[in-house]
Amino acid sequence: MSEPLLEVRGLCSGYGDSRVLDGISFSMGVEAVGIIGRNGMGKTTLCDTLMGLVPTTSGEVLLHGEHIEGRAPEKVARRGISYVPQGRRLFASLTVDEHLAMLAKGTRGKRWTPEAVYELFPRLAQRRSSGGTDLSGGEQQMLAVGRALLLNGSLVLMDEPSEGLAPTIVDVLVDVVHRLVAEGTAVLVVEQKLRAATAMAERQLVMVSGRIQAETTASELQADPELQRRYLGVGTAVEAGDHPNGASRERTE
Numbered sequence: 001m002s003e004p005l006l007e008v009r010g011l012c013s014g015y016g017d018s019r020v021l022d023g024i025s026f027s028m029g030v031e032a033v034g035i036i037g038r039n040g041m042g043k044t045t046l047c048d049t050l051m052g053l054v055p056t057t058s059g060e061v062l063l064h065g066e067h068i069e070g071r072a073p074e075k076v077a078r079r080g081i082s083y084v085p086q087g088r089r090l091f092a093s094l095t096v097d098e099h100l101a102m103l104a105k106g107t108r109g110k111r112w113t114p115e116a117v118y119e120l121f122p123r124l125a126q127r128r129s130s131g132g133t134d135l136s137g138g139e140q141q142m143l144a145v146g147r148a149l150l151l152n153g154s155l156v157l158m159d160e161p162s163e164g165l166a167p168t169i170v171d172v173l174v175d176v177v178h179r180l181v182a183e184g185t186a187v188l189v190v191e192q193k194l195r196a197a198t199a200m201a202e203r204q205l206v207m208v209s210g211r212i213q214a215e216t217t218a219s220e221l222q223a224d225p226e227l228q229r230r231y232l233g234v235g236t237a238v239e240a241g242d243h244p245n246g247a248s249r250e251r252t253e
Contacts, residue, residue: 052076
C-alpha cells in the first residue's frame with residue numbers, strides 16, 4: 001500500500017489552556033476530502049494547526065512521510081501545503097496583479113503561474129488592475145485560490161471556500177477542486193455547507209467537538225436527513241445551500 005500524502009495522528013491543539021482539537025486522526029492521498037461540521041467544532045483550528053499557525057500540543061502531522069508538526073507556517077507552505085483561508089485575507093493596497101506577483105518568483109516552468117491562474121479564472125484577468133478588496137466576493141475567492149495555487153503545492157487546504165458566495169460561483173470552485181485532483185493535487189475542503197462540501201468531495205469526515213466523529217460519503221449524507229441532523233444539526237436549510245444554523249448569509253458573485 002502506498003504511503004499517504006497527508007497523515008494526521010492524534011492531533012491536539014488549542015489556545016492557552018483551552019483544548020480545541022482532541023485527538024484528530026485521518027489520512028488522505030491524492031483525492032478530495034471534505035471535513036464537515038457545525039460552526040464551533042474546531043474546523044478552522046484544524047486548518048491553522050496543520051499550517052503551523054496554532055501550535056500542536058500533541059500528536060503528529062506527516063506530509064509525504066515527513067513530520068511537519070511544530071514547523072513555522074512558511075516552512076509548512078514550502079513543504080507543499082497551500083492554504084486558502086477563511087475570509088480570503090487579501091490586501092486592500094494591492095491589485096490582483098500585485099497579489100499574484102508576490103508569489104510568482106520561481107513559478108516559471110511549473111504548473112501554476114500567474115498566466116495559468118488567469119486562464120483558470122478569466123474574470124480575474126479582466127480585473128487585474130483592481131484592488132483586492134474592490135473585487136466582488138466571488139472574485140476575491142478566485143484570487144485567494146489563485147494565490148494559493150502559485151505555491152504549486154501537493155495539497156491545497158481550503159477553509160470555508162463557499163462562505164457568502166452565490167451558487168454559480170460555488171460551482172466554479174467545485175470544478176476547480178475536481179480539476180486539481182484530476183491533475184494530481186490533493187484537496188482538503190473544510191466546510192459547513194452540505195451542498196458545497198458534498199459537491200467538492202465524495203469522501204467526508206464529520207467533525208464534532210474537536211474530533212472526527214465519523215467517516216461517510218457525500219452520497220450517504222445527501223440521502224440521509226437523519227444523518228444530517230445527527231452530525232450537522234441541519235435540515236432543509238442546508239439542502240438549499242443556506243448556512244447550517246438556518247440564518248441566511250449574503251451571497252456575492
